[in-house]
Amino acid sequence: MNEKIKCPKCEYENPINFTSCIKCNHRLKNAQYYTENYKDFYELFSPKNLDILNNTQLTDTAYDTIIYNIINIGEDYIKLLPDEASISNLFNITKPYVKIQYDNSKNFPAYLSYYSYNNILIKKTTHASLIPTAILHEFTHHLFNEIIKQSLMHLLNHEKNLLIESFAWYLTLENRYIELSGEFMAHKVQEHFLPDDFEGFTSVIKLLEDNPNLDEQKVKESLYFGNSIAKDIIYILEHFITPKASMYGNVFENQGIEYPIVDISNEEKISRLYSLITDAFNKIINDKVEMQAVLSQMNKNYIYLNC
Ligand SMILES: [Zn+2]
Ligand SMILES: [Zn+2]
Incomplete structure (x- = not known):
């Protein structure tokens, strides 16, 4: 990790512990800033913004714009025709969005890879043949995060910042x-x-096994919602990746999932996304002291992993 923080004003790379830029004296939003400075938190999670959120609809036009914004992040940068999901192609495609790193640590020994704060971490022990599918999995987690961030930014007409990431x-x-x-x-x-x-819906099945008391109706709704967002993420990625045909002719979809997956309407998908965002926003507003600490810690992790 390179311990630098880029000055938002002059782009000079300062040491991470500096609170203002060596070159232009601009205030740097480093980990210390976010620990000591509550202003940004209270500015974002304000009753005024809650009111805006409650009175603004997430329309399907806005949702489409959000999806196109996410495609544009890549299209401005990737000048390649869509190609199959090889390691090199995936490293290219993901570059404008996330950082991919090989992970030597002992974190998550059972995993091939994991997603953490805009980083895709591939375990050093993961066999090369499994890396493309692992990257696709983690990149999807990132794109879902991006959809949420862009939706909140749109609803509040707010610039992206670390608190929106968190x-x-x-x-x-x-x-x-x-x-x-x-x-x-x-x-x-x-x-x-x-x-x-x-290799199947392993993490879904594990989550269901580890949590046997989940409400069945809510489980189904969560899977349907996941399925509907997956279609949008596939749409985004098909600008950059071509699906590989199966050697076996046809694919049996959703194998291992004990519920039939029902398609939900666009309206249902968007209204679910909207309630997820407003509910979480409400929860933070209602417990500001606790949540300020939680989000500050997350901000620190973002800075730590991305500097
Ligand atoms: Zn500066
Ligand atoms: Zn996952």
Whole structure:
């Protein structure tokens, strides 16, 4: 890790512990800034913004714009025709969005890879043949985070900042249902682009096994929601990646999931996304002291992993 923080004004790279820029004296928003300075937190999670959120609709036109904004992040940068999901192609495609790193640590020994604060970490022990499907999985987690961030930015007409990053991170891990949606969509994307490398909905099944008391109706709704967002993420990625045909002719979709996956309407998908965002926002407003600490810690992790 390179311990630098870029000055937003003059772009000079300062040491991470500096509170103002060596060159231009601009205030630097480093970890210390976010620990000591509550202003940004209270500015974002204000009753005024809650009011805006409650009175602004997430329309399907706005949602489409959000999806196109996310495609544009890549299209401005990637000058390649869509190609199959090889390691080199995926490293290229993901570059404008996330950082991919090989992970030597002992974190998550059972995983091939994991997603953490805009970083895709691939375990050093993961076999090369499994890396493309692992990247697709983690990149889907990132794109779901991006959809949440862009939706909140749109609803509040707010620039992206670290707190918005942390808000999305917090939301996607807030409870088991949203985790189920996230894991389902990540596996759907793998199944779509690399059907023969796909090894089933392992993290969905594990979550269900580890949490036997989840409400069945809510589980189903979470899977349907995950499925509907997966379609949008597939749409985004098809600008850059072509699905690989299965050697076995046809793909049996959703194998290992004990519920039939029902398609939900666009309105239902968007209204669910909107309630996830407003509910999480409300929760933060209602418990500001506790949540300020939670989000500050997340901000620190973002800075730590991305500087
Ligand atoms: Zn500066
Ligand atoms: Zn996952």
